[in-house]
Amino acid sequence: DAGITQSPRYKITETGRQVTLMCHQTWSHSYMFWYRQDLGHGLRLIYYSAAADITDKGEVPDGYVVSRSKTENFPLTLESATRSQTSVYFCASRSRTDNQPQHFGDGTRLSIL
Amino acid sequence: DQQVKQNSPSLSVQEGRISILNCDYTNSMFDYFLWYKKYPAEGPTFLISISSIKDKNEDGRFTVFLNKSAKHLSLHIVPSQPGDSAVYFCAASVYGFNKFYFGSGTKLNVKP
Numbered sequence: 001d002a003g004i005t006q007s008p009r010y011k012i013t014e015t016g017r018q019v020t021l022m023c024h025q026t027w028s029h030s031y032m033f034w035y036r037q038d039l040g041h042g043l044r045l046i047y048y049s050a051a052a053d054i055t056d057k058g059e060v061p062d063g064y065v066v067s068r069s070k071t072e073n074f075p076l077t078l079e080s081a082t083r084s085q086t087s088v089y090f091c092a093s094r095s096r097t098d099n100q101p102q103h104f105g106d107g108t109r110l111s112i113l
Numbered sequence: 114d115q116q117v118k119q120n121s122p123s124l125s126v127q128e129g130r131i132s133i134l135n136c137d138y139t140n141s142m143f144d145y146f147l148w149y150k151k152y153p154a155e156g157p158t159f160l161i162s163i164s165s166i167k168d169k170n171e172d173g174r175f176t177v178f179l180n181k182s183a184k185h186l187s188l189h190i191v192p193s194q195p196g197d198s199a200v201y202f203c204a205a206s207v208y209g210f211n212k213f214y215f216g217s218g219t220k221l222n223v224k225p
Contacts, residue, residue, distance in 0.1 A: 043215040090156055099145050104156030
């Protein structure tokens with residue numbers, strides 16, 4: 001099916017480990033986004049990308065790295081995971097047309113012990 | 114500091130009645146506003162949007178109202194149905210920019 005998929009859906013890891021969350025979309029959308037959802041904060045933007053090889057920081061980028069070598073993929077890496085990064089992570093994409101909504105994946109629940 | 118706020122964490126409504134979800138924002142530059150609906154273990158799905166040139170937008174049972182002077186928007190659901198039970202997020206952005214700011218969400222429970 002066309003759409004946006006995230007993997008894995010659930011991940012448990014330990015502090016200090018590197019972990020990569022994957023995001024793949026089949027719409028050829030130009031823009032892709034990573035958010036984290038925490039209780040009381042709603043969704044906060046980590047990084048976004050306007051096109052392949054173009055990325056920019058959001059509200060809470062510290063501790064995260066992104067890349068976008070292909071339009072359809074936008075992986076998010078935690079280089080050295082910390083407990084404060086325990087969260088639900090959502091990837092989203094949208095077309096280049098102005099004032100279009102974002103379309104979200106189903107999320108990755110990440111627990112860091 | 115949150116630029117988009119949803120001050121009611123939860124709302125309970127009887128089936129068939131109106132649900133009103135509220136959202137306030139602080140940045141006067143915001144000119145595009147959206148509502149998303151989220152079920153457990155799923156991603157948010159787009160519900161309805163409004164640009165600042167309008168003060169109302171309708172889509173079936175869903176209507177969004179925008180009061181720019183008060184920096185306030187609301188989502189009305191009429192009539193409410195049990196399937197509407199979900200968490201609702203409002204979001205805002207500035208035209209031409211790609212940063213969307215989300216509220217913390219309101220959990221709506223529609224009782225049969």
